[in-house]
Amino acid sequence: MLKGLQDLHILLETARQGSLSNVARSMDMTPAAISAAIKRVEQQLGTALFVRSTRSLRLTPQGEQYLQQCEQALTTLTHAEAQLHSQQATLQGQLQLSLPSDLGRHQFMRLLDEFLTLYPQVSLKLQVSDHLSNLYRQPLDLLIRYGVPPDSNLILLPLVPDNHRVLCAAPEYVARHGAPNSPLELSQHNCLCFMLADRLHNRWQFSRAGEVLSVEVSGDRSADDGEMVHRWALAGHGIAYKSRLDVADDLAAGRLVPLCQAWQGEAAPLNMLVPDRRQLSPLIKALRQFLLQRLQP
CATH class of the missing domain: 1.10.10.10 (Winged helix-like DNA-binding domain superfamily/Winged helix DNA-binding domain)
Incomplete structure (x- = not known):
C-alpha cells in the first residue's frame, strides 16, 4: 500500500x-x-x-x-x-511487432528486455526489418516506424514526435577529411546512403530559421539496412544522415560527432502503428506507456 x-x-x-x-x-x-x-x-x-x-x-x-x-x-x-x-x-500473452533494423537491434533490444522483466508472463515475437510490413496480411500486432505511413488507414500512435535526423561521422573521418561547414559542402564528402524499396535516399533536407535546403549527395556505399549504414559511419567510411534515436548513444560517447549543427535535419517522428483501435489491448497500451516513459529525451 x-x-x-x-x-x-x-x-x-x-x-x-x-x-x-x-x-x-x-x-x-x-x-x-x-x-x-x-x-x-x-x-x-x-x-x-x-x-x-x-x-x-x-x-x-x-x-x-x-x-x-x-x-x-x-x-x-x-x-x-x-x-x-x-x-x-x-498482464500476459504474446506481442508480435516489427521494428526498424538499427533501432530494433540496439536501443529497443535493451528496452524490450526491461519490459519483459517487468511483465514476466509476456512474450515477444519480433520482426526486425526496415521494409514496411503489411499489418493486414502478416501475423503482427503492431509496427514501430519512423515517419507517417503511406497507408492512411493505419492508426498512428506517437512515441517520439519531435525526433529529427542528424548529420554525423566518426572522429576518424573528420580528422582525415574535415567537417563540412554547411550541408552544401556535402558534395565534397563520401555520404553513406540508405535505400528503401529500391529507392535511394540521396536527397537530404535541412532547415535553418525558415530556410529549407535540399542537397543531393553521393558516396561509395549504400544499403537497404539502416544498421549497415550506422556501422559504416562508426568505422569512419563516410557521413551518415541518421535518426537521432539511432545514434544517440554514439553521439553521447563520442563515437560519432554531429555535423552542421546550425542546421536541423528533417523530421523523423517515431510512431507505433496498429490496424484498428479495437486492437489496442491492455498489453499494447502497457508497451506504449512504457516506451513513452523510456524514450523521453
Whole structure:
C-alpha cells in the first residue's frame, strides 16, 4: 500500500479501535509507528484529529468530520491500487511487432528486455526489418516506424514526435577529411546512403530559421539496412544522415560527432502503428506507456 494510503488506513483503524496498542497488534506494527503515522497526517492538515489520554484516545470534532469523508475516498483509492497491481500481475500473452533494423537491434533490444522483466508472463515475437510490413496480411500486432505511413488507414500512435535526423561521422573521418561547414559542402564528402524499396535516399533536407535546403549527395556505399549504414559511419567510411534515436548513444560517447549543427535535419517522428483501435489491448497500451516513459529525451 502507498505510504499516504497506509497512514489513512491507520487513522481509520485507530478511530475504530480507540487504542494505539490494539491497532499496532492488528497491523503488526509498533505503537510508536502508529503514533508517528497519526502525527504525520495531523501535521499535514494542521489540526489535531485525536484527543489522547493515558489509556485511550477519541476523535476530535475535526477528526470525526475528516475521517467520515476519508473512509469512502480510502476505499476508492485502495481499490484502484489493487486493480493496478492486479493488472500488472496478470498482464500476459504474446506481442508480435516489427521494428526498424538499427533501432530494433540496439536501443529497443535493451528496452524490450526491461519490459519483459517487468511483465514476466509476456512474450515477444519480433520482426526486425526496415521494409514496411503489411499489418493486414502478416501475423503482427503492431509496427514501430519512423515517419507517417503511406497507408492512411493505419492508426498512428506517437512515441517520439519531435525526433529529427542528424548529420554525423566518426572522429576518424573528420580528422582525415574535415567537417563540412554547411550541408552544401556535402558534395565534397563520401555520404553513406540508405535505400528503401529500391529507392535511394540521396536527397537530404535541412532547415535553418525558415530556410529549407535540399542537397543531393553521393558516396561509395549504400544499403537497404539502416544498421549497415550506422556501422559504416562508426568505422569512419563516410557521413551518415541518421535518426537521432539511432545514434544517440554514439553521439553521447563520442563515437560519432554531429555535423552542421546550425542546421536541423528533417523530421523523423517515431510512431507505433496498429490496424484498428479495437486492437489496442491492455498489453499494447502497457508497451506504449512504457516506451513513452523510456524514450523521453
